[in-house]
Amino acid sequence: MELLVIFFGAAVVNNFVLSYFLGICPFIGVSNKISSAFSMGLAATFVMVLTAIVSWLIYNLILVPYDLDFLQYVAFILVIASLVQFVEMFIKKMSRPLYRALGIFLPLITTNCAILGLALFIVLRDYSFVESVVFGVGAGAGFTLAITIMAGIREELDLADVPKAFQGAPITLIVAGILALAFMGFAGMIS
């Protein structure tokens, strides 16, 4: 039950993109087409789950016992950067089609604040190992959900007659705002 609360909390109620503003750059940058948005979401989810596992292990097994927790930001960003590199090489070897589908988005994930944010939240909220993994899966699912919905709306938006000054980023932000309002409807689900 506890785990379900964490999962839905991260996925819909406190959606990473729409209520913590993490991962806005890919959310605005890669949400032109549903297919690429979905691939980006999957790639980010994959890295998020791995980050949750590795950063929990590093923080609790290395940094805390040796009293090095002031190094956490440096450690986390290194973990994420190397993890992304590793995942890229692994996918390239294992599955060519998947690599081609995700290829360009993988390096972008390093500077996706949602990933580092995830690691920071895990430390901040003192999650146990299992909770961290569930939190990672939930956050990834939430990111995928938000970016895919956004891409769906933007595909329709291409056909709409938007005033010239609002084309591009401004209208995307306003749509995101309305989407965030809609997601607020989930707020009562978990108290």
Place this chain on the structure above:
Amino acid sequence: MSSKLSLYKEFTKGIWEQNTTFKQILGMCPVLAVTVSAINGLAMALATTFVLVFSSIIVAIVKKLIPDQVRIAAYILIIATFVTIVDMVMKASYPDLSKSLGPYIPLIVVNCVILGRQEAFASKNTVFRSFLDAVGMGAGVLLSLILLGAVRELFGSGTIFGIQLLPDFYEPMLVMILPAGAFITLGLMMGLFNQIALSNKEKQRKKTIEKYLSTKNSINDPVGV
């Protein structure tokens, strides 16, 4: 390649012409997340500027020593070091502010504005130019964060920097300090600035046409009219 702009221009270009928020649309996470009030925006902008200026100086000094393949990792490490300093200082001197900014101070590490300036500017220019560029870009961040923070605070709680500005009968719009308000306000502001830029351009175009026509008329060219 080194930039040929004058030193003054190097500083001022970041404030508006290449404003990171409104023109380049970079580093949006902190812009949207912390601008619940003007004071939060100010603190966040100062922290970002500090990290930006010092990492630009360091990168400009050591740029020749960093191998090309690992430059991004090296930049991120330099940035992360300064972010750790900011975070510790803030936790020690302003615990309340540090708490209200939460994880967004450490998230400066992945702020694309900072990494972007290292990659696009500090790694190619002299120390002094990089310093000016970083201060200018920081000023741009400051401007946009305070602007957005002030607007959201004014409509969301009727105050600016905690000082009551709107009369008591004004019902604060809760949505402005909620996440949705951040997106909508920023979208509207961006649209407004685009509109101003567009109409300025239009005015300039009309002026040029008028000037052209008036010179033609003064020569009294029968075909020109």
